[in-house]
Amino acid sequence: xxxxxxxxxxxxxxxxxxxxxxxxxxQIKTFASQFDPQPFHLDETAATASFFGGLVxxxxxxxxLTMRLLVDSELKIAGxxxxxxxxxxxxxxxxxxxxxxxAVSEVLEVRPSKSRPDQGMVKVRTQTFNQGDxxxxxxxxxxxxxxxxx
Amino acid sequence: xxxxxxxxxxxxxxxxxxxxxxxxxxQIKTFASQFDPQPFHLDETAATASFFGGLVxxxxxxxxLTMRLLVDSELKIAGxxxxxxxxxxxxxxxxxxxxxxxAVSEVLEVRPSKSRPDQGMVKVRTQTFNQGDxxxxxxxxxxxxxxxxx
Numbered sequence: 001x002x003x004x005x006x007x008x009x010x011x012x013x014x015x016x017x018x019x020x021x022x023x024x025x026x027q028i029k030t031f032a033s034q035f036d037p038q039p040f041h042l043d044e045t046a047a048t049a050s051f052f053g054g055l056v057x058x059x060x061x062x063x064x065l066t067m068r069l070l071v072d073s074e075l076k077i078a079g080x081x082x083x084x085x086x087x088x089x090x091x092x093x094x095x096x097x098x099x100x101x102x103a104v105s106e107v108l109e110v111r112p113s114k115s116r117p118d119q120g121m122v123k124v125r126t127q128t129f130n131q132g133d134x135x136x137x138x139x140x141x142x143x144x145x146x147x148x149x150x
Numbered sequence: 151x152x153x154x155x156x157x158x159x160x161x162x163x164x165x166x167x168x169x170x171x172x173x174x175x176x177q178i179k180t181f182a183s184q185f186d187p188q189p190f191h192l193d194e195t196a197a198t199a200s201f202f203g204g205l206v207x208x209x210x211x212x213x214x215l216t217m218r219l220l221v222d223s224e225l226k227i228a229g230x231x232x233x234x235x236x237x238x239x240x241x242x243x244x245x246x247x248x249x250x251x252x253a254v255s256e257v258l259e260v261r262p263s264k265s266r267p268d269q270g271m272v273k274v275r276t277q278t279f280n281q282g283d284x285x286x287x288x289x290x291x292x293x294x295x296x297x298x299x300x
Contacts, residue, residue: 035214037221038230051229051294059233060214064185067210071187080188082201083209089236144201 004078006148007120010110018069018103023057025097031061056094062101062137063089066128069103079119079146087123088140093130100131108140112147119146154228156298157270160260168219168253173207175247181211206244212251212287213239216278219253225274229296237273238290243280250281258290262297269296 025044032041036058039046047055071081095101109123122145128137175194182191186208189196197205221231245251259273272295278287 031214035218037218040230051232058214058217060210060217064181064208064210064214067208068185068187079201080190084241086236086239089239091234 004076005145006078007110007112007122007145008148010107010122010145012107012110014107016073016075016105018073018105020100020102021065021069022100023061023065023095023097025055028055028057028061028095028097031064032058035060052094054096056096057099059091059137062091062095062128063139065101066103066126066137066139069101069128070105070126073103073105075105075124077122077143077145078148079144082144083141084121084144086139086141088125088138090138092135092138095130095136099136101128101136103128117147118149119144121145154226155295156228157260157262157272157295158298160257160272160295162257162260164257166223166225166255168223168255170250170252171215171219172250173211173215173245173247175205178205178207178211178245178247181214182208185210202244204246206246207249209241209287212241212245212278213289215251216253216276216287216289219251219278220255220276223253223255225255227272227293227295228298229269229294232294233291234271234294236289236291238275238288240288242285242288245280245286249286251278251286253278267297268299269294271295 040050040052041058044055103126105124105126112120122143126139127135130136190200190202191208194205255274255276262270272293276289277285
């Protein structure tokens with residue numbers, strides 16, 4: 001992968017911005033019918049009477065779309081984007097049909113591995129925003145990142 | 151929803167077990183091509199040379215499948231399964247083609263809301279296991295649960 005980043009290329013405070021994705025009600029329903037078949041993700045009428053007051057995307061759909069935004073973003077890591085754990089995952093507000101999402105990631109921590117001299121960990125906070133710049137997902141993830149070969 | 155549970159029906163230490171799902175390599179690739187298009191999720195040959203040594207499911211695919219297992223499980227909540235945040239999300243080992251997954255959830259905390267007398271929060275730890283009873287996902291989630299009406 002050209003211009004891929006190694007552990008040595010990451011600095012606390014760096015930010016990476018993704019492109020954007022617009023979500024349709026069909027996509028919301030298709031994802032939900034497979035992974036999260038609840039009325040407020042499947043049917044406009046049922047959703048109107050629900051907690052959300054209308055059709056909303058599954059939180060896992062928002063998370064999966066955020067992953068897609070990150071994979072396609074400028075956050076290109078040698079060895080690719082591999083998360084081993086999230087310290088935090090929040091859905092501060094729902095995603096609705098027609099919302100356009102983009103993600104902004106900030107490096108919080110860069111740490112060489114004690115047991116694996118060839119790799120380290122980068123902790124990144126990703127916020128996914130809707131078209132009104134309101135956060136719809138906050139994810140703090142620990143990524144495995146290779147060190148630059150010798 | 152018949153036999154749906156209200157906040158009053160949850161007790162710390164309760165456990166809920168899901169049914170099971172077996173994952174194919176086609177499903178792994180289909181999910182990945184949409185949400186996590188990285189070589190080790192898309193192509194067996196490329197995956198062999200990767201960090202994982204073979205094709206593995208996207209961690210977000212494992213998370214979405216866990217949601218499906220929970221929605222179909224006996225953890226039936228009045229108002230449905232609505233998570234606002236996860237305190238922890240880990241993928242201790244990858245999911246590979248042919249793996250059969252099931253989830254076990256345990257209630258960690260039950261807390262009425264101070265600001266919303268009609269609802270509360272239930273903190274649940276869900277572990278998703280493969281056919282060898284090895285955990286592939288650990289999720290600690292905070293669920294919004296309605297109180298039993300009047």
